[in-house]
Amino acid sequence: MSTEEISLDIDASLARSTARSQEIEAALAKDPSQFRILTGDRPTGHLHIGHYFGSLQNRVRLAQQGVETFVIIADYQVITDRDGVGPIRERVYSLLTDYLAIGLDPAEVTIFTHSQIPALNQLMLPFLSLVTDAELRRNPTVKSELDDTGDRPMSGLMLTYPVHQAADILFCRANLVPVGKDQLPHIEQARVIARRFDERYGRADESRPVFPAPEALLSKSGTVLGLDGTKMSKSKGNTIELRMTADETAKLLKRAVTDSDRHITYDPANRPEVSNLVNLAALCLDRDPVEVADEIGDGGGGGLKKLVTEAVNEYFAPIRALRAELEADPGHLAAVLADGNARANAIADQTLDEVRAAMQMQY
Missing domain, CATH: 1.10.240.10 (Tyrosyl-Transfer RNA Synthetase)
Structure with a gap:
């Protein structure tokens, strides 16, 4: 496929996603209960106003609209492209504090951390069997990392980053993921994994798929640039x-x-x-x-x-x-995170049990 053909294909995909997002917004207005959202951030630094207007504000809107919402603090994904975790505990709690301060209600929204949900991460094993090395290397995020590393080898975690994101989405059976246009390939990868799992294992006695095919909800907000006029980072x-x-x-x-x-x-x-x-x-x-x-x-x-x-x-x-x-109340923050992790673990354990049943691995 030529560069021009690839560009046209990307443009067509964006147009389809934009049109579908408009349909989803209309469906959300009628019945938000039919959707479950997964969204989140890597704790690589502190959240800024670009994050707020680009995604955080929209999360609050959707949660207050009545959409069941899961927010992941993706601490394991910090090490995809880094040699260490840095001040990760401080950053995890900084993200949590920001989430609560902007209006996400922990009684309604499940906020949890990657590393504390073992069953979510265990989904990586069967999911990895459903994708090829070539498919992963074509993912824009992975491809960009490959281009930027020079002589430095890319980590296996970075290569499988799209599969980890698919596990984040599918563990709770989220069917909607608010994203920017650059994240559309990750949603498509999750859709491919969901479909392939059902084709390979499926449910012998049920018509519904093991995993729903998640859809993208494109952000309405434009990009807020940094104070130097370049991308805010x-x-x-x-x-x-x-x-x-x-x-x-x-x-x-x-x-x-x-x-x-x-x-x-x-x-x-x-x-x-x-x-x-x-x-x-x-x-x-x-x-x-x-x-x-x-x-x-x-x-x-x-x-x-x-x-x-x-x-x-x-x-x-x-x-x-x-x-x-x-x-000023670290005890409250710890309790909120513990409760969110407990809720996420209960759902992840149930999902993993169903995956094992589909794969005939219940012993």
Whole structure:
């Protein structure tokens, strides 16, 4: 397949996923109980406002809408591309604190950690038998890692990363996964594994599949760039973390990249850095970015940064206040995580029992 053919195929897949996401949103509005969501993050650093507007805000919306939601803190996946785990305990609890502070209710949402769910990880063994080495190497995340490693060998865990993600999704029989377009190949891999497992083992006495085929729910939010105008990334240090104070936020935004034109416009194609700040203010103010830019007018970069700083700090003030309260009660955080792990373990154990039964491995 040529590069042009691949590009067309990707575009067609994205168009199909976009259309299907619109259908799913309509179905969610009618009956959210027919869906179960799996989502989560790797604890490789602290969550930032890019995460919030890109995915966290949507998780809260779906959970409050009544969709059964599982949120994984993927601690095992930290070591897919790293030599160690770093300050992982601190980061796990930082993610948990952020989840609760933004409005995820632990009574309704199951928050759990990878490493504490043995049955989930045991699904990797039968799932690995359903995929080929060539298929894994074609996965964009794995392929990117291969291209970036140079002479350094890629770990087996990195190579099987798509299968681990499939186990995350399928252990709880999630049928919906909120993602960005770059994650679509991972959802397709999980769908392939679910289908192949049923074809190979299936259920002798039942018509329903062992695993539902999960679907992607594409995020509606655009990308929030970093303060330097490039992709917001924990590794680049160009983020505003949810846990930061108002003063820390103000100092970072003061250094944000703009341009020399004093007249502020919203033009993402030609003025990405300025437009990113305008969009950030608009998201916090729940306004149209063009209107925000017009209001600033000839206020220049200084006026833009002043508005963004005020908007960001006002929007996140209640989240940060609740976060500080939660952080001061580590016993409560530990109890929330223990409860989430217990719930996830009960479901994972049941799923593994059914997998063993399908594979005739109950002894």
